[in-house]
Amino acid sequence: MLSVQQQVPLLKYNTLALPSTAEYFCKVSSESELQEALAWARQKQLPITLLGGGSNVVLASDLAGLVIYIAISGIELISEPNQAEKLIRVGAGEDWHQLVLYTLQQGWYGLENLSLIPGLAGAAPIQNIGAYGVELSDRFHSLETIELSSGQSITMTLEDCEFGYRDSFFKGAGRDQYVITTVNLKLSAKVNLCLEYPALQQYLKAKTLAEVTPQQVSDAVCAIRRSKLPDPTEIPNAGSFFKNPVISSEQVETLKQKYPGLVSYEQADGRKKLAAGWLVEQAGWKGITSSGVGVHDHQALVLVNYHGTGKDLLSLAGDIQASVLDKFGVSLEIEPRVYCK
């Protein structure tokens, strides 16, 4: 039975712990409850905002209309197309990291590099989560959505989702039009590790293991992440605040003449990806605090909230973007979804 509350504080529903209030708020734990919530908002002509773990949002104002927290659970093996392949169906409200741990316990491999990413499974396709050399799209089969305007169920394939680097159809043409209810993943009973990422390679090499298992990769990823990123429950943050910019190789060569330490990674299309954290650090922002928000003192890519507001955070982000553009001629794009009236 759907229960809608009014004027609900969202501080504990976003990992930046930003103050924001939902005009109306409900949690949906099944597809039928979701349909009820959508019909309720449609009948009242209210805008809808979807919320998962709140780990990739900047709430810079109150949210008008109905905020729907997606709590649809369930992890199920749906088919084994061949001996090795495991096709699993995951409810959008499942905690992502718990899902990774569960699949490893079952002997369904492939998600180990994506350990400890905060948030819920339903949001993973939105920005095609990625870490340590693997992206969701590498393990993705399909997903099930409900179109907000019509309430119609639509299944989308890998192609439909138009995944890119921290990008998908849901950030472009499909923005704010669909609720993801289920994500179907293609995992494997066969171990096929992805160990190319330098930090992961170094960590595992130092352990001098005879044979590396998927669980050890997951443990390694967790240990590296814990050493590098602030825990949002201790210092509120949304992970990487800026996307790593991708620029032409000519521009990289020009910049390298002036900044020999510039970090860049070759892309499939011949362009190069820069490390946004390096640019922010070189522009002098690491550890800076202003109006209750700041840049983390160990990781310049992470903006943190001590006791500020979303607007304070966006103001700091704007200053950082302007200074990086001025120094390097490179535009930084904010990675989390910004909600601001």
Ligand SMILES: Cc1cc2nc3c(=O)[nH]c(=O)nc-3n(C[C@H](O)[C@H](O)[C@H](O)COP(=O)(O)OP(=O)(O)OC[C@H]3O[C@@H](n4cnc5c(N)ncnc54)[C@H](O)[C@@H]3O)c2cc1C
């Ligand atoms: C410490 C930290 C580390 C992080 N590290 C990484 C990382 O390594 N790699 C990476 O890619 N990301 C990383 N992130 C970002 C974040 O964890 C991911 O983007 C995650 O997928 C967000 O999930 P969420 O449930 O919290 O989404 P939310 O923040 O709740 O929502 C994000 C967006 O998705 C939409 N949305 C949520 N659920 C649904 C749904 N079911 N259907 C349709 N739309 C929906 C929301 O409306 C919103 O626009 C990190 C964040 C933190 C705080």
